Amino acid sequence: MTTSLAGPGLLAAAGPGLADHLAVHGPLPAVDVTALAEAVALTGRGGAAFPTAVKIRAVAAAAARSRRAPVVVADGGEGEPAALKDRVLLGCAPHLVLDGLTLVQRALGATSTVLAAAPDRLPAVARALAERGGAVRLHPVAPSFVAGEESALVAGIEGQPALPRWEHVPVRVRGVGGRPTLVLDVETLARLALLARGRPEAAAAALVTRRWEAAGVPRVDVVDTQPGTRLADLLPLGGVRAVLVGGYHGTWLPAAEARTLTVDPADLAAVGARLGAGVLAALPADRCGLLETARAVEHLARDPADQCGPCLDGLPRVAAALGVLAVPSPPPAGLLDDLARWSGPAAGRGACRHPDGTVRLVASALQVFADEVTAHRHGSCTATSWAPFLPVPGGAR
Structure with missing residues (x-):
């Protein structure tokens, strides 16, 4: 299997080092990041697509009521087995993520920041932090689907089992250490860093993990897409049975229907789908x-x-x-x-x-x-290959 990067935008940095980052993007300006996010209707890229400005303001309001400094958490855990976008982003452009973290920390007056990610991604972030300084706690996230849910993530950061909590007080009101906590996906933070540098087109774009097969060889890469991009331009749909949109919490679409769609949220919603964790997987016609x-x-x-x-x-x-x-x-x-x-x-x-x-x-x-x-x-199957196409951690029967 090959893993590659493609496309400009969020993945356009010349390398993960600070000098390369500054050469491509320039210094981080002082901006009202909440107003910026609201002006372009930026939504979260963790799967739920919640308005980012609303989330920041809710944490600010909770912090003002409680008179406690909030906590900011960058979520790069990515428990979705078919997705690679957050891992790739942290590996190739960690400074964009850290810039976004700095912006929201300043906006909220947060005194504590945490970056949570898979253990194999943390060394790249640690190297980036060593280049720029700043106190950011790095937290390894277990490879679990539910560990990335906001309240489960907070529990894990606090040293408890990483499970969603039953109580209905949201983490924006009571999160890490009982303090109001803002949790944003690392892609969302990186997009804030581009917005701050006068790149409004970054708000509508989305990182997408593409999975397909070419001549029987599994392929996977990560691309930065604009909402008008057709699925047929992102994936080779010839000889494809169906397309999985959104990952393991997503939706299967017939290949014929997928050919007419774009990745625009409204276009996908019209057929009952959403980009979710940013996964597009073209199931070969020879699979069941x-x-x-x-x-x-x-x-x-x-x-x-x-x-x-x-x-x-x-x-x-x-x-x-x-x-x-x-x-x-x-x-x-x-x-x-x-x-x-x-x-x-x-x-x-x-x-x-x-x-x-x-x-x-x-x-x-x-x-x-x-x-x-x-x-x-009737005892038959239309498939001719039973080799797994979708990745399943630990394998499946």
């Missing part, structure tokens, strides 16, 4: 979409918070049912009905959105791969 989904959901069921019913009971049932459905043989009577029944109650009932995202993936798979469901029911 049910099997790929079953492998992904098995991983999601093995990586839950294990503290509420939808994760403890619902997801394992859904994963087991999909595992049966992925085998080319007549399924037990009522299996599809059971799958729909077990999936439905999971959505919206947990302490986090892990069950919701999993159910979304399953629902789209059953719709897009309906022909495969029929083929399996």
Whole structure:
């Protein structure tokens, strides 16, 4: 598998060093970063696409009420197995992320900053910090889907199990050390750094991890895309069965439908999809979409918070049912009905959105791969290769 960078924008720095960074981007100006974010309607790039200015102002208001200095957290944990964008960004342009962190720290008067990322990304950040100084705590994040949820991330930073919390007080009110806490994805912070330098086009762009196969060889890279970019210009869609948009909490789309779409949020929303974690994966026509989904959901069921019913009971049932459905043989009577029944109650009932995202993936798979469901029911499969296409940490059965 090859990993590469492509495109300008966020990945245009000549290298990760401070001298290269300053040569390309210049010094960081003093700006009203909240007003900048609001003027261009910047949204978070961690998956939820929440308005960044609203989030900063909410933390500022909570800090004023509590009379406690807030904490700023840069989230580069990226628990999404199919995504590489945050890892790539921290490796090739850590100073843009640190610039964004500096901007929001100044805006809020924060006295504590944390950068949380996968352990293998922290050395690059540590080298960048050594070049520029500044007190930023580096926190290694476990490779877990739920560990990146805001309250789970805060718990991990505090030395507790990295699990979403049940209490309904958001981290912007009570987060690290009980203080108001702003959590922003590292890509969001890097985009703030570009906005501060007069680059308004950075607000609408998004880093995307692309996955496809060429001549049977898996390919993956990260590109900086503008919202009008067509999926067909980002991925080779010839000989493709379907496209996964958004990652393991995303949505399968038929290849024919994907050819007509752009990565614009409104365009994707019209077909029930969203860019989410910034993943586009073109499933080759020789693969079984049910099997790929079953492998992904098995991983999601093995990586839950294990503290509420939808994760403890619902997801394992859904994963087991999909595992049966992925085998080319007549399924037990009522299996599809059971799958729909077990999936439905999971959505919206947990302490986090892990069950919701999993159910979304399953629902789209059953719709897009309906022909495969029929083929399996009669003991056959339209696939000719069963080699895994989507990455699954630790493997799957």
